[in-house]
Amino acid sequence: MSRGRTALAVGPLAFLLLLFVVPLGRVLTVGLLDAEGGPLTPLLDVVADPRLREAAWFTLWQAVASTGLTLAVGLPVAAVLSRLEFRGRRVVEAAVMVPFVLPTVVVGAAFVALLGALPSGLVPQRGVLPILLAHAFFNVAVVVRTVGGLWQHLDPAPALAARGLGAGPLRAFLVATLPRLRPAVAAAAVVVLLFTMTSFGVVLVLGGSGAATLEVEIHRATVRFLDLGTAAALSVVQLVAVVATLGVYARLRRRAGSERLRRATAARRRPRSAGERTAVAAALAVLGLLHGAPLAALVLRSLRVGDGWGLAHYRTLDAPTRAAVLSVAPLEALWNSITIAAAATAVAVLLGLAAAVAAASGSRLGRFADGALMLPLGTSAVTLGLGLLLTFRTGPLAGRGAVLLVPLAQALIATPFVVRTVLPVLRDIDDRLREAVATLGAAPRRVRREVDLPIVSRATLVAAGFAFAISVGEFGATVFVARATSPTVPVAIERALGLPGAVNLGRALALSVLLALLTGVVVLLVDRVRVGALGRF
Amino acid sequence: MLRLSGVTAGYGDAPAVLQDVDLDVAAGEVVALLGPSGSGKSTLLRCVAGLTPLRGGRVDIGGADATDLPVERRGVGLVFQDHALLPHRDVTGNVGLGPRLQGLAASEVASRVAAVLADVGLGHLADRPVDALSGGEQQRVALARALAARPRLLLLDEPYGALDRPLRERLLDELPPLVRAAGAAAVLVTHDQDDALAVADRVAVLLAGRLRQLADPETCWTRPADPDVARFLGAGPLLPVRVRDGVGEGPAGRLPLPDVPDGPARVLLPAARLAFDDGTARGGDVVVPAVLLGSRFAGDHHSVRVEVAGSAHPVRLRRPAPPTAGPGAAVRLRIAASDLVAYPGSATQ
Structure with a gap:
């Protein structure tokens, strides 16, 4: 049984290898070795x-x-x-x-x-x-x-x-x-x-x-x-x-x-x-x-429109910007963001749960996975984004496949939060709880259903909320891998802020308000679910 | 209801925590398993519940061999000090867990929960979340949850250790009638002698993994099986003597020990049998010298601390009135010669 739980660490580690270790390696090799002028030239050029x-x-x-x-x-x-x-x-x-x-x-x-x-x-x-x-x-x-x-x-x-x-x-x-x-x-x-x-x-x-x-x-x-x-x-x-x-x-x-x-x-x-x-x-x-x-x-x-007040900036969110290089309606970006963040959340929750269960089993591989999954958090999002860009310029995740790359990049950043939320809860389940329920007549499988499942599923809900809030607002890595034709809201906001004119500013601000509301509502919901020690970092 | 024969158990490769324990508990009986921490009490309870496998020996529950029965089929109810209530279920959900696991219909579950909650006096809290309850209430819920499953055997592991003394005593008073009404037997693990004295029909003294005495409380405190048990229970002053021709010579004078073989021995003067000698000693009584150490009023009596000459430990005796002499005064204690308990052999400490 414990071996089965340890094996759960394999998935998250493979994900980390593919989306973190390999891309980071690409950054290092491109930055230090792969230059026409010989090794270290890019670095020397930068210093010069x-x-x-x-x-x-x-x-x-x-x-x-x-x-x-x-x-x-x-x-x-x-x-x-x-x-x-x-x-x-x-x-x-x-x-x-x-x-x-x-x-x-x-x-x-x-x-x-x-x-x-x-x-x-x-x-x-x-x-x-x-x-x-x-x-x-x-x-x-x-x-x-x-x-x-x-x-x-x-x-x-x-x-x-x-x-x-x-x-x-x-x-x-x-x-x-x-x-x-x-x-x-x-x-x-x-x-x-x-x-x-x-x-x-x-x-x-x-x-x-x-x-x-x-x-x-x-x-x-x-x-x-x-x-x-x-x-x-x-x-x-x-x-x-x-x-x-x-x-x-x-x-x-x-x-x-x-x-x-x-x-x-x-x-x-x-x-x-x-x-x-x-x-x-x-x-x-x-x-x-x-x-x-x-x-x-x-x-x-x-809400400021000309000299008066109104929802005009919000009303224009479903129309593409004419002046923009890439004309995507802001509301489309909102829909993009929500679906991408939902996908990222699903991936992060699956990987995070697997890693947490493996780590809670106490096996060496499980604890290693727990520690390794924290690494992307310590790396700058831009470096992660660049690494993904360098690694997946060709291959199945290039071109149209890039649609998949954005949620995967966000999942990379959200997964450690899932592990941090679920793992303490899993570890804190008192064995006596399981023992007391077992003596009442529950076989091991039933004990897990009565004790572990309800407690962990609540923590998982909290973790999913966090993962979604993080994913939907993620900018640094996303801006590198998001396709120009399907930006997320943060990308669209940054773009609109870079454009001249009061209309563009108004739309950027309206979109920012919507994104802040979305994030705020999710975090508030999570906060309501949170009970006792759940969801503490 | 419960019979242990030669139970030996331990964890991993470590030496055994329990050695060759025999124990019998009858239906309706409450046995207190008393011992210092680390003596193996909780392990013994876990062996009975099926949570810790035996290295040797046999467990019978309800007259049938349960040694290899998995925990969920043993029909035991377990109550921990920290309650171990499910945080995501309310009081009814926790108490109804056992009946539900037994596959009872919802209406039967509900009526059984209501009945058990009424028994423990918590009927009004049925819909509360468990973390909204006080420590004493949570402990009652834990007991109700165990009882609702109709266990043959109730196992309580230091159940009231975290509660204050008055509440603890009230809960302890309530326990034996509940056990008897349920037709079950109960084993209560405790390191607290007052707890054991409050509920136990019999006391089992466990020292260093071995069952050293199993008897009713009065026997345990007045006829401890060996000097270790006497010391652990604080049964009274223990004096080193040298016996010759049925008389023990020691620091407290000559003690009649007719059936004890010649040689070194230790003699227990059970505190429960000691009294101040106010010149009332009769034939068959022994009088020993002691020093008065102090006295305090203890609510409904005066508690007087005295040290019998030659014993390392002082002993408290009850008196209706304070002693007339002050600390340091020489006093005389009396005890019936037949109440002396002798342990032949030289002292090891």
Whole structure:
């Protein structure tokens, strides 16, 4: 029986080999070896090109700056949300998490909508500042979750003891609390650094012509210059940076895990001093500006028609854009997105369930599959997309077969989430539950039907919701493999944002609202199904 | 209802956890399986349920050999400390599981569930999700689920360990009538002596994988089978003596031990039989010197701590009134000579 479960790991591993390992190998060989000028020439060309050196430097410093800004906003918010109690705290907590489930392109569109509505000259509409703001918008959730999660469960006794020994509140915080938060802060910083370093959709939409990261240059080299050698070499540079960052993260995480936590949550208390009330107000104000303003601007401007209001932008979504290079009606893109994401979800759920069952059996192959399936998450989506493009330019998945490639690419990214959702649930099923049911007269098969199946199917539903939300918003890999004649919504939004005219902008914003609603509804449904410990990462 | 003969069991290649255990439980009887943690209590229960295979020996349930019967056909009900309720079913769904698995019609299932829930006093919670219940209620649901399957044998593994003392005692009081009404027998695993004393018709003491004594509680505490059992139960002071011609010489003076062979021995003075000697000792009583360590009021009596000369462990005795002397005072205890329990052989510790 256990051997049968172990064998389930074979499918996911084969999928990973075909759609991740082989494409990544292609990127490496094309980037390092396959050049007319001899080995390493693409890489040397990249290093020699001042524009690309510039891109590498920009990638790094914008990531560092984004991380700094995110921490500056996120840490006070984490403090307020995890230590203080105030009316509406739960709503704020949920609101902080919203950006995390929004597609990157939608966030880009929201900032385009916001910055375009501001008086001209206040903030440039494209460039570095919009990118940094959008990155902070996205990643405050990471800081609040990682640091706030720890803070909330941190034993307050040492800080209280410090107070008892005569330290003031600030001193107590510096001496007794901050040192214990440091690993979590560092871990959050590295995660944000990784996300912003590999950020693509946001930079592509908000960067304009000046600010380009490696990801954007990879895309540009591929799509505009058809220079796959340079694209692959850039991917290699990106890969090295990502692996180094992941290495740091792994080390930090090991240290963060050693903090002793209280099982019970330390009680939140109402703000007492004027300073604390100001802190709550300030945190809420910053969140309102950073989180509320872009989303509000997105919705409002999608309804803005000429000098009045209306649904005109939404009504035109079923007509193809005349000015566009490829005329596909936005609503058709919506239908494409839904079917493709549904297919990706089906694949991800099947593979993820198989891998989770194999991993839960405890066999070495199963645990290996669990770890290996996480790899695509650590790789930039653009690199994945480029690898798929390089690998499947010919063969059954080229040309018309590319219809299949998009859901497979999205499944690659969604599968680890399925495993992460289902596996803990599978592992947590208490053997005594099975034993108690067996003594009541259930043979082994019936025990699985009464115990395992209902519990796992609920987790699977949650996982499917996540997989769908991730797939439907996926941009980085999809933009490389989606056929020009059948774009997904994120691809169509990015295209429309690149076109001139108020009509195109209006449609891009309307489409963004629809995509945000679709994602939001799915995540909300998932949240309703989630019971107890299910669906936690 | 249950008979174990020579049961030996263990996990993997490790040494046996249970060695050659014999046990008999009659219908309507509650036997408490008492032992320190790691003594093999839970393993014994798992062997009876068919969850752990035997290395040797035989299990009979209801008069028939069940050694090779799979767990689902043994007709045993299992109740764990952590309840093991199905989280996706409500109270009725959990309690009705056994009858449904037995293939009863829906109406029969419903009436049986209603009857069992009424028995355990949970009729009003039938439609609740199980995670909305308190710990005590969940434990009652777990018991009701086991009873609803009409088991021949009820196996309870530290069922009330997580509950506070008053609730625990109430649930323990309710248990024996339920077992008798169901015509079943019950084995209750516990490391808590109070739990065992509260419900057990007989107590089985398990030490290091061996069944060392199986007797009614009073016998266990006043005539422990060996010094280890006496020590585990905290049955009373254990004194080293040297016997010659039926008299034991030791730190507490001379003790009459008529039938004990000459040589070293240990003598138990069962706490249940010890009393303060207020000059009331009669013929046949032995008086031993002791030191008063302290006294506290314990609700409905005074609990006095004394240490018999030469015994390493103090013992608590009940008195209606506090002692007149303070800590450190010399006192005298009396015990009937026939209540002394002697274990010939030299002390190992």
